[in-house]
Amino acid sequence: MADEKQVMATKEGDAPVTATAPADPAIRPSGWMYKGFKVGKNEVWYASPIFQLIMVAFVCFLCPGMFNALNGLGGAGQVDTSAQTDANTALYSTFAVVGFFSGSIANKLGVRLTLSIGGLGYCIYAASFLSYNHNQNRGFVIFAGAFLGVCAGLLWTAQGTIMMSYPPEHKKGRYISYFWVIFNLGAVIGSLVPLGQNINSIVGPVTDGTYVGFIVLMLLGAILALFLCDAGKVQRADGSKVILMKNPSWWTEIKGLFETITQSPWVLLLFPMFFASNIFYTYQLNDMNAAAFNTRTRSLNGTLYWSSQIIGAVIFGYALDYSKVRRTVRAKASLIALAVLTFVLWGGGWAWQKKQATREVVEDTAVPFVGVDWTGGGDAYIGPMFLFMFYGFFDAAWQTCIYWYMGALSNSGRKAANLTGFYKGIQSAGAAIFWRLDGLKTPYNTMFGATWGLLGAALVFAAPVIWMVIKDTVTLEEDLKFSDETLRDVAPTSQLPVGKEADV
Template sequence: MATEVDPEQQNATPQSGGRRIFGYKIPRHSAPMVQIVIVGFILFLNPGMYNALAGLGGAGQVDATAQNNAGIALHTTFAVIGFVVGIAHNYLGTKWTMAIGGIGYCVYSAAFLCYNHTRNEGFVIFSGALLGFCASFLWCAQGVVMMSYPTESQRGRAISITWFLFNLGAVIGAAVSLGQNWSVKAGHVTDGTYVGFIVLEAAGALLCCFLTPSEKIIRSDGTKVQRVVHPGLKSDIVGLYTTLVSDPWVLLLFPMFFASNYFYTYQFNDVNAYYFSTRTRAFNNIFYWITQIIGALAFGAFLDWTRFSRRARALMSWGILFTLVMAIWGGGFAFLQKTNRAVKGPGMDLFDTDYVWYLFLYMSYGLLDSLWQVFCYYTMGAMSNDPRKLAYYAGFYKSIQAVGATTISKLDAEKVAFGVNFGTSWGLMAGGLVIALPLYLWRLHNTEVTDEDFVEGKSVEATGRIPITIGEHKSDGISVVSNKGAL
């Protein structure tokens, strides 16, 4: 049956219109991709700056003990809150969930500024716990936006955009840190470094107020972002359990989730902080995050490459990741032989002979990290289009991720041998991929779109009054309504 898009419906949809400036259409503020970009800038200003600080090793301190203890508080709190924060999101909505999430980052940076002068480790640990609480809110809301707002054909692109902006924040934060500490070859970073982080992170918290509620958003293909109904706290708690029972395949992803932040402590503290001078740590940090940007953009484009089916792309991506895990960590084993926690690091400077090879290894770690994170989000998004379910998935992801980060922070605080942190990081990544393989072979379909995903009787195009044919299309045994049978 052919029908025509109603002009009133067209004007009511966020992405169907927008002002034209010099002949170019400017998308509405509530268009899905605009909202994704806003979320990307929130990540730029909050966790991006946190990563720039963490990437210095020890949060810019000479001794990483205070940062490790704050990390234990941070990730322990995150692990607990992360499992239930999806429930809070279902009541508060994406906008206010993310706004709560933005508060803790500037307090964390302020605690290290205070530590420079007072050595008040208690405040640092408290700030870590506060950040763990807040960050669980922010990352839950971010996961829902990134996985549920774009169409299935644009999901990889949306993930890569947010990851690009997130890591761009870390790049710029690291560049600011390098400028502040160029003349510093030993010691903690300057006060100005922490002040810069505090200002930018406070701006990120304010930016959360510019998000649009999910229920007001309709995608460019005419599908709506499903509105979450709040039946009650008890039902939501049961829903958390039901998500695991109804789709137990997600359990196979838990080892990947556990590994996804585990390796940071080894890379930041036991490689960057241990082996290099203060300014070289900042220099390494810039290129670590630049490589993440490149990796996220390239991998996101590949995951949206329609030449292959979605399932085929997922399986090829699994193969790429497994190959890189073995190659990069295999190369890191040679570096491990040059390190010993019982011996002070050499303080290698960026002008030293052979430094470029060490930089290349560090950049390779960054590349692998970006691909790993993008692939985890893409997998969760491929398993459902329901924002409520995705909120639970995101909560599982960040909570289990935090358990992994807590574990290695504790190991590093207890000064275990570098080989322990290295070996467990490598083993968890390789093992996590192997355990998850059955999910990619037998659970992942080419689509999760259902009849309920479409605006009733219509499909909204981004421009003009276009006749739309509404018909039935079969994909992997799932009946869906689509535009001329094209997903």
């Protein structure tokens, strides 16, 4: 950097600290994209945390966003939901295994390559249902689900690492909401495609064109991931960098996986919340949307469901970053809000569910079941429509809070990757179990009760961590205990402790 000058920074009671600042303020990080700051020899204007997060959000817009739109149709657009149920059981089973180790993989390969490899599985998943429309090849659908589980484990771990470790502490909630808004816009727009193509369809699977559209968009997402910059080049507005491990090996990453637990054993209390974070999709998408509504209404419901997630993410994301209230107070308030939502919303859901047709009636092949249409009126459609929308709001609130809790526990990119790996692995284990229960034709009422009960129990287990472990800030020194980085590697010179500007 040209023409640097020495400045003196003094703190009360301390000796002067020598720091380095650029003479020309025009090349300092500024603005929401930090246009013009230096990385190596080139100006990489897109290397700011916010721009990198937006790029990741668009990757997820095109890959898991479209996957959510496809699954939001119920049965991935098929009349018989059993093929999609088997595929999702395979998906979340492999996801659960890969998820535990995907943090180590992301730390070794880097988030850019990990994210791109992860995106490829989504294309194959959508292609398997296009194939199924013509040849009923269930084996290919199940294989595609299992392969997507491997890829999704990689993609979501890379995404979580970026979302939790790139932002400054006081902006983590809103960064999570930015991601969730863009990501769910993918599901909203993805739901509008089948809604338009199936506007006159009362029965039958969705059209081939729907699946082709999903395949193309998912492929674009995998390609977009290659244009991210490496985590080591990302720099925040205050000059600090993301904490990474120098020259990580497979052994150091496997060791780090266990250190996450041994150094922070309280994280085990968050595991039930991780486990419960995707189990509600089985009931909501298959046992409510696919079971109670006809083809075109399912498409409309999917659009409303993912739109409601955007609202939930914005409200909770900004509330979690409300700077006039201490972070510890915000954490406790969010737990109380989740508890109220869980018991009020799911209590109302039970009042609706207990009046619905049983699985035996809905899936009786001798007498085809015709679901409710959007023209059904207040009691038949409007009430459950709003219930389904609030389920989407609840999903975003739950997921946003989990990411925020993990981000509040550490600012280290390395530790964030391992935490996310645990999160996605355990989350997927829960999803695999519930998709399997659905495949075994478990009664709808039982699926509802098991989902609601686990959500409530998860909040009880997580309460001690949220109440006592989350602090108002996490010091740099505390994060560096988990890495072989030094203060010099991650902190701006002006923020180094006295006497540390030359010896770290």
